[in-house]
Amino acid sequence: MKHRLPSWVCAAAALAGMLFWPLATTAQPVVYALDPAHTSVTFEVLHFGTSTTRARFAMVTGDVTLDRSTRRGEMGLRIKTGSVNSGIPVFDARLRQADLLASEEHPEAYFVASNFRFEADQLVEVRGEFTLRGKSQALSLFAKRFACRMDARLQREVCGGDFEGEFLRSSVGATFGLPFVGDSVRLLVQAEGIRR
Amino acid sequence: MKNLIATATATSVFTFGAALLACAAPLAHAETVTYQLDPTHTFVTFEVLHFGTSTVRGRFDKKEGSITLDRAARKGQLDLTIETASISSGVPGFDKHLIGADFFDVEKHPSARFTSDSFVFDGDQVKAINGTLTLLGKSGPVTLTASRYNCYMNPIFKREVCGGDFETTIQRSAWGMGYGLNLGIPDAVRLVVQAEAIKQ
Numbered sequence: 001m002k003h004r005l006p007s008w009v010c011a012a013a014a015l016a017g018m019l020f021w022p023l024a025t026t027a028q029p030v031v032y033a034l035d036p037a038h039t040s041v042t043f044e045v046l047h048f049g050t051s052t053t054r055a056r057f058a059m060v061t062g063d064v065t066l067d068r069s070t071r072r073g074e075m076g077l078r079i080k081t082g083s084v085n086s087g088i089p090v091f092d093a094r095l096r097q098a099d100l101l102a103s104e105e106h107p108e109a110y111f112v113a114s115n116f117r118f119e120a121d122q123l124v125e126v127r128g129e130f131t132l133r134g135k136s137q138a139l140s141l142f143a144k145r146f147a148c149r150m151d152a153r154l155q156r157e158v159c160g161g162d163f164e165g166e167f168l169r170s171s172v173g174a175t176f177g178l179p180f181v182g183d184s185v186r187l188l189v190q191a192e193g194i195r196r
Numbered sequence: 197m198k199n200l201i202a203t204a205t206a207t208s209v210f211t212f213g214a215a216l217l218a219c220a221a222p223l224a225h226a227e228t229v230t231y232q233l234d235p236t237h238t239f240v241t242f243e244v245l246h247f248g249t250s251t252v253r254g255r256f257d258k259k260e261g262s263i264t265l266d267r268a269a270r271k272g273q274l275d276l277t278i279e280t281a282s283i284s285s286g287v288p289g290f291d292k293h294l295i296g297a298d299f300f301d302v303e304k305h306p307s308a309r310f311t312s313d314s315f316v317f318d319g320d321q322v323k324a325i326n327g328t329l330t331l332l333g334k335s336g337p338v339t340l341t342a343s344r345y346n347c348y349m350n351p352i353f354k355r356e357v358c359g360g361d362f363e364t365t366i367q368r369s370a371w372g373m374g375y376g377l378n379l380g381i382p383d384a385v386r387l388v389v390q391a392e393a394i395k396q
Contacts, residue, residue, distance in 0.1 A: 036287075050345075051344070054255075087257040145249070
């Protein structure tokens with residue numbers, strides 16, 4: 001069950017939490033479970049060189065481990081490819097077919113990373129491996145923003161941010177519609193993790 | 197037109213003809229041409245920052261509208277209506293809150309509308325659309341800035357399609373949507389608009 005409402009409603013004390021939570025308080029790895037209500041993967045692809053078609057994956061799960069004292073981290077993200085949602089059911093069904101997401105044969109896509117790059121205290125890049133249609137390739141997710149806060153409702157620390165990455169769908173054989181629908185796929189990842 | 201779109205989409209979302217490239221040259225009519233918005237390639241997505249941490253997105257799935265263009269005179273008109281209850285964030289509980297009285301109040305205000313008769317051109321390219329957004333019964337000025345714009349011959353519809361990507365940032369309180377401002381929910385809402393329209 002997803003609980004977005006209370007986090008909006010009972011948010012007053014979280015104002016204080018918008019100040020970055022002290023970064024050096026934990027000297028060991030801390031595990032955060034991704035919050036499904038504030039974690040989603042959206043992809044963007046250019047349609048006939050004219051406009052950007054978007055769709056999101058509703059079912060994304062995983063967790064993140066952060067060790068701030070050593071500036072290391074690990075991330076595992078699992079995406080149910082069949083949960084793709086563009087706002088057009090017939091397009092979603094087309095996306096799930098064998099020459100695009102191949103959801104029947106490959107019900108999940110994965111992003112696994114153990115190379116977190118920090119600049120000062122700020123996370124700037126997560127380098128990992130992206131697996132789609134059963135094929136893996138290196139992928140970097142660049143942090144557009146990253147912050148931690150004490151969540152007032154959950155009474156737990158929450159860390160998260162916005163991340164962006166790009167890959168060529170032809171590199172994993174998702175070739176239908178090329179070149180009229182672009183090869184380059186931009187991933188927009190919203191992620192928030194709740195400390196276990 | 198709805199049937200045409202549904203049939204074409206259901207048969208094959210993309211059908212590609214070699215004729216496409218041959219037909220891609222821009223047409224140069226000195227007249228006003230009407231284009232019907234293609235609902236499968238027209239979406240308004242909103243983005244709001246969540247506690248300074250990550251970006252929450254949602255989109256409206258039901259919309260309709262039309263555009264007229266007079267390229268010689270470099271003029272355009274746009275009329276887009278959005279069904280506010282069709283909001284989709286991927287989180288059902290959040291959608292329920294959004295359609296309620298705190299936000300879009302869809303029972304009292306089932307639609308939002310953007311109209312414009314002021315297109316800004318740079319050569320043949322639409323660069324911006326100055327218009328009026330009506331939301332929650334209030335109207336206010338909004339300028340959509342184009343990050344890309346193009347016209348092409350669509351091989352499915354066998355018609356010219358014009359469209360692009362547009363964006364703007366509004367302050368929701370200007371339309372009376374003030375819920376949660378005192379709780380740290382931002383006033384600023386970024387709107388990201390995909391639009392394609394089919395020549396009639």
